Amino acid sequence: MSTWGLIKTVFFTALTVVFFFIIWVENPFTHHAEYEIPEEAEKIINDPKAALEGRELFKQNCTSCHSLRYDGIYLMSVTAKPEWSKIEKTMGKPLLEEKDGKIRVKGYFVPRDVYESVAFADLQALKASFGKIPPDLSTMYLSRGAGYLYNFISDPQKVLPGTSMPKLFFPEYDKEAPQKVAKIVAYMRSVNEPPPGEKAKRALMGVVTIAYFIGMGALLWLYRKKVVASMKH
Ligand code: HEC
Structure with missing residues (x-):
């Protein structure tokens, strides 16, 4: 391979690695957590069972004003x-x-x-x-993220001063209030995020697809070499 060919190969390999790193690891297009969530609430938000309870809580508390x-x-x-x-x-x-x-x-x-x-x-x-x-609120989890939603629903004025969305959960009177908010966020998350098994399956599909293209590319490259070699005779 010529020096120029080597430079090109290294360049495009590096570009591909950077591309997938950005997509999978450090995605600048997804929401970055800027709002803190208590550890217990975080656990609830990631629990698919809590999402089912959250759906009922959502129906009771939010559907006088919001649809999903x-x-x-x-x-x-x-x-x-x-x-x-x-x-x-x-x-x-x-x-x-x-x-x-x-x-x-x-x-x-x-x-x-x-x-x-x-x-x-x-x-x-x-x-x-x-x-x-x-x-x-169908895609609100995607655009706002868990931290924003948890804090906003807990106390709208604190996150969005001047908003007309009322505060609905009061930990002073209802000991379960923080858990209820977390369950509602878990529900909103479940509408936008595939369940963990499904997520793993999709990631695997991605890897298999890329492996297929790399394998196919390698085979074509070998085949091309063979054809070029036979053309010399
Ligand atoms: C009494 C009416 C009312 C109820 C009940 C209500 N909301 Fe709202 N909500 C609003 C209004 C009005 C806005 C728009 C506020 C704004 O943009 O300032 C809003 C906005 C929002 C937003 C978007 C905030 C943003 O950043 O744009 C979210 C998320 C939300 N509500 C969640 C909920 C959830 C979850 C519940 C149930 C627990 C709920 N709301 C119950 C009136 C309500």
């Missing part, structure tokens, strides 16, 4: 409408869950335009009360 459409959760005032269950079933896509070995429908994913037209008056009423429509 990706998981089939809509404003309380909308789901109380007599026509809603029919709209959900005809316009939505069923979301399945496994419970006690049985597959069942846990809700419906309804397209945004359909939902927002049914919920129009409700959303406008919230806007009139709070100055803006409380956002749908």
Whole structure:
């Protein structure tokens, strides 16, 4: 190999290594934790069982103002409408869950335009009360991260001074308050993050795919060498 060929090989190998290091290890595009989470809350947030309890807590405490459409959760005032269950079933896509070995429908994913037209008056009423429509929380975990959410839900004013989102959990009166907040964050996380087994499977798929390309590249390179050698005769 010529010196120039060697330089090129080293350069592109280094570029590839840096690329995967950035994607897998030091990703600048993901949220960096700037907010502290107590250790106990951190454990709850990473626990898939807590996420199930969190879903119920979310329904009880948040759906007077927020929807979470990706998981089939809509404003309380909308789901109380007599026509809603029919709209959900005809316009939505069923979301399945496994419970006690049985597959069942846990809700419906309804397209945004359909939902927002049914919920129009409700959303406008919230806007009139709070100055803006409380956002749908489907991807909030991705954009804000666990630390932000835990601290914001515990005490909105402290994180976002002047926000119209009310404080809902008071450790002074409810000893379980910090755990409840952590469970809700665990739930929001579970909507955006694949379960641990699934995550490992996806990582493995990535490694296998890259290994395939490297192996294929090596074979092609050997084959090319053979063809070039035979052309000399
Ligand atoms: C009484 C209405 C109300 C309830 C109940 C409520 N919220 Fe909110 N929430 C709001 C409003 C209004 C905003 C928009 C605040 C803003 O942008 O200043 C908001 C914003 C948020 C945000 C986005 C913050 C950001 O950085 O933009 C999150 C996350 C959130 N709420 C989570 C929750 C969770 C979780 C619950 C249930 C435990 C909940 N909210 C219950 C009214 C509410």
